[in-house]
Amino acid sequence: MFFGASEFDITKAQAHNDATKRLSQVVIRVHDLHKYFQVPIRQRGRFSALRSLLVRRHRLVKAVNGVSFQIGRGELVGYLGPNGAGKSTTIKMLTGLLVPTHGEISVNGRIPWKQREEHVKSLGAVFGFRSTLWWDLPVIESLELLRYIYDVPLARFKDNLREFRKILEMDAFINTPVRSLSLGQRVRADVCAALLHDPSLLFLDEPTIGLDVVAKERIRQFILHANRQRGTTVLLTTHDLSDVEKMCQRVMIIDRGKLLYDGQLESLRQRFGGKRELVVELVDEEDQISIEGAIVTSRQGAQVMFQFDRDQISASELIQRISSNYRIRDLSVREPDLEATIRRIYEQRLLEDAV
Amino acid sequence: MKALRLYLWLVLIQVRSQMQYRVGFLLETLSVALGSIISFVTLALVLQKFEGIAGWSLGEVAFLFALVELSFGLMDMIFSGFDPDYFAAHTRQGTLDQYLLRPVSLTLQIFGSQFILRRLGRIFQGTLILVYAVQLVNIEWTVGKILYLPLVIAGMVLFFGGLFMLGATITFWTVERIEAVNILTYGGTELMSYPMTIYQDWMRRFFTYIVPAIFLNYYPSLYFLDRPDPFNMPFVVRFIAPVVGLGVFLAAYVFWRFGVRYYQSTGS
Numbered sequence: 120m121f122f123g124a125s126e127f128d129i130t131k132a133q134a135h136n137d138a139t140k141r142l143s144q145v146v147i148r149v150h151d152l153h154k155y156f157q158v159p160i161r162q163r164g165r166f167s168a169l170r171s172l173l174v175r176r177h178r179l180v181k182a183v184n185g186v187s188f189q190i191g192r193g194e195l196v197g198y199l200g201p202n203g204a205g206k207s208t209t210i211k212m213l214t215g216l217l218v219p220t221h222g223e224i225s226v227n228g229r230i231p232w233k234q235r236e237e238h239v240k241s242l243g244a245v246f247g248f249r250s251t252l253w254w255d256l257p258v259i260e261s262l263e264l265l266r267y268i269y270d271v272p273l274a275r276f277k278d279n280l281r282e283f284r285k286i287l288e289m290d291a292f293i294n295t296p297v298r299s300l301s302l303g304q305r306v307r308a309d310v311c312a313a314l315l316h317d318p319s320l321l322f323l324d325e326p327t328i329g330l331d332v333v334a335k336e337r338i339r340q341f342i343l344h345a346n347r348q349r350g351t352t353v354l355l356t357t358h359d360l361s362d363v364e365k366m367c368q369r370v371m372i373i374d375r376g377k378l379l380y381d382g383q384l385e386s387l388r389q390r391f392g393g394k395r396e397l398v399v400e401l402v403d404e405e406d407q408i409s410i411e412g413a414i415v416t417s418r419q420g421a422q423v424m425f426q427f428d429r430d431q432i433s434a435s436e437l438i439q440r441i442s443s444n445y446r447i448r449d450l451s452v453r454e455p456d457l458e459a460t461i462r463r464i465y466e467q468r469l470l471e472d473a474v
Numbered sequence: 475m476k477a478l479r480l481y482l483w484l485v486l487i488q489v490r491s492q493m494q495y496r497v498g499f500l501l502e503t504l505s506v507a508l509g510s511i512i513s514f515v516t517l518a519l520v521l522q523k524f525e526g527i528a529g530w531s532l533g534e535v536a537f538l539f540a541l542v543e544l545s546f547g548l549m550d551m552i553f554s555g556f557d558p559d560y561f562a563a564h565t566r567q568g569t570l571d572q573y574l575l576r577p578v579s580l581t582l583q584i585f586g587s588q589f590i591l592r593r594l595g596r597i598f599q600g601t602l603i604l605v606y607a608v609q610l611v612n613i614e615w616t617v618g619k620i621l622y623l624p625l626v627i628a629g630m631v632l633f634f635g636g637l638f639m640l641g642a643t644i645t646f647w648t649v650e651r652i653e654a655v656n657i658l659t660y661g662g663t664e665l666m667s668y669p670m671t672i673y674q675d676w677m678r679r680f681f682t683y684i685v686p687a688i689f690l691n692y693y694p695s696l697y698f699l700d701r702p703d704p705f706n707m708p709f710v711v712r713f714i715a716p717v718v719g720l721g722v723f724l725a726a727y728v729f730w731r732f733g734v735r736y737y738q739s740t741g742s
Binding site: 267 | 480483494571572
């Protein structure tokens with residue numbers, strides 16, 4: 120889960136620039152969104168079933184409690200949060216499945232639940248554990264039926280299918296009924312189905328949950344492809360931080376119905392990342408090593424690991440100090456892993472004042 | 475046009491997947507048919523012993539019985555998706571979402587979500603008894619009667635379909651299906667299989683003014699069988715079956731739309 124400077128690839132930075140350029144065109148506008156649920160309280164003791172039938176007592180759960188954000192055309196945004204934080208509820212309101220208790224949503228200029236049929240025509244959605252395909256139909260027949268439902272022109276359908284089949288490697292199971300697919304194959308088929316009608320928006324709720332590493336990677340590649348090549352705006356919820364690291368420039372973090380963070384992944388890391396690490400391989404094995412501004416956390420032969428605080432000393436300054444005292448063969452800077460960063464945010468609620 | 479084609483497509487998918495296990499399908503259909511034929515034979519034996527019920531001959535009661543069986547069987551096949559026993563699973567597991575994500579009417583998709591072909595057994599059995607009844611009674615067929623018969627069947631399909639829809643909609647609030655609605659539907663078929671004169675007044679009134687079941691099978695049958703009306707209602711009520719059926723269905727449909735909106739504002 121390390122994220123070294125060398126791994127920061129150029130395409131990602133490029134995509135980031137494109138995204139900022141397109142940001143002028145806001146496609147999703149959410150203002151002060153609330154969703155409350157009445158959850159019945161189960162009564163205990165004698166005649167509990169009868170009592171709960173007669174006197175229904177409820178508890179108000181504020182699943183989403185005052186969330187506001189905007190997403191621009193072509194952005195790829197990760198929506199993070201622990202279980203029950205309000206991620207899925209937000210997605211359901213954005214896709215028009217749920218009506219908010221309070222607040223405003225506008226997607227492509229439409230109010231999702233008021234113009235449901237119009238609205239869902241322009242979006243694709245994948246809900247990780249649940250397939251939207253027909254259980255008994257071979258994948259290809261499900262896709263053909265969807266073509267009819269979404270009025271996709273035949274030529275467009277064929278082009279898209281050819282492209283998606285290749286990227287998602289669907290040839291092996293395209294004629295298999297959905298019920299006989301493995302989870303990985305099923306999610307691939309679902310993702311393919313979600314994009315066949317060229318939606319301008321793609322909502323993914325836990326798209327990689329339960330998948331193995333290879334399948335995850337394939338799905339991620341495909342989502343990135345859709346985002347970059349087709350300019351599809353993507354909002355995805357996930358538990359899996361490597362999803363976020365590999366795909367998103369922007370993250371939103373929600374917990375207990377409130378948005379804790381909304382911004383670039385990088386600045387999240389910088390602001391709340393805590394300690395960074397510098398691994399240095401020296402030419403000679405030294406007996407004593409001490410450098411001002413950093414502490415040595417481990418040593419293995421000629422390899423030394425320093426820990427330092429980004430607020431107190433920059434990496435280049437630290438390297439300078441080391442190299443003036445010792446001969447360096449090789450070095451690398453390690454960022455703190457994202458999981459630890461986010462855990463700190465949840466636990467210490469670091470961002471509550473910040474947003 | 476598109477909606478109709480899509481509906482047929484969805485039904486075809488259902489039919490095809492049910493036909494995959496052909497032997498199982500045939501056996502099930504046959505056992506359903508046999509089951510209700512046996513219940514009819516029992517009834518017939520009793521009727522022969524007592525030479526009819528309340529002045530109705532065996533053939534006349536068979537006519538009432540067959541018309542309900544045939545219509546209910548048809549409805550049970552067409553409205554399979556709204557069968558509360560089956561629909562409750564949607565609200566329990568939240569599987570309605572996948573339908574709401576498609577740019578097509580939810581009602582159409584529920585109609586297309588289930589089409590239980592083995593109900594043909596009941597339809598077949600109903601038709602068989604109807605033919606038998608017509609033989610026994612010697613109905614004087616007129617053009618009016620021939621034209622009205624399918625309308626009566628359609629009326630009952632809509633009526634029972636409306637009850638199914640009502641039962642399905644209630645699960646938005648209760649999650650579990652409600653037995654009371656099943657009593658109406660399945661009890662209704664039993665009740666409508668016999669001449670209304672055998673019931674007590676309060677019951678008949680209930681099924682006249684609250685649940686207008688009396689107009690769907692009993693009064694049309696008076697017309698087909700050329701029998702007098704023991705309750706002295708206007709003659710025209712023999713012909714309102716399709717209107718009553720449609721009315722019940724439309725009322726249920728309005729309630730269903732209301733339920734869907736409720737579901738969207740509360741569902742989790």
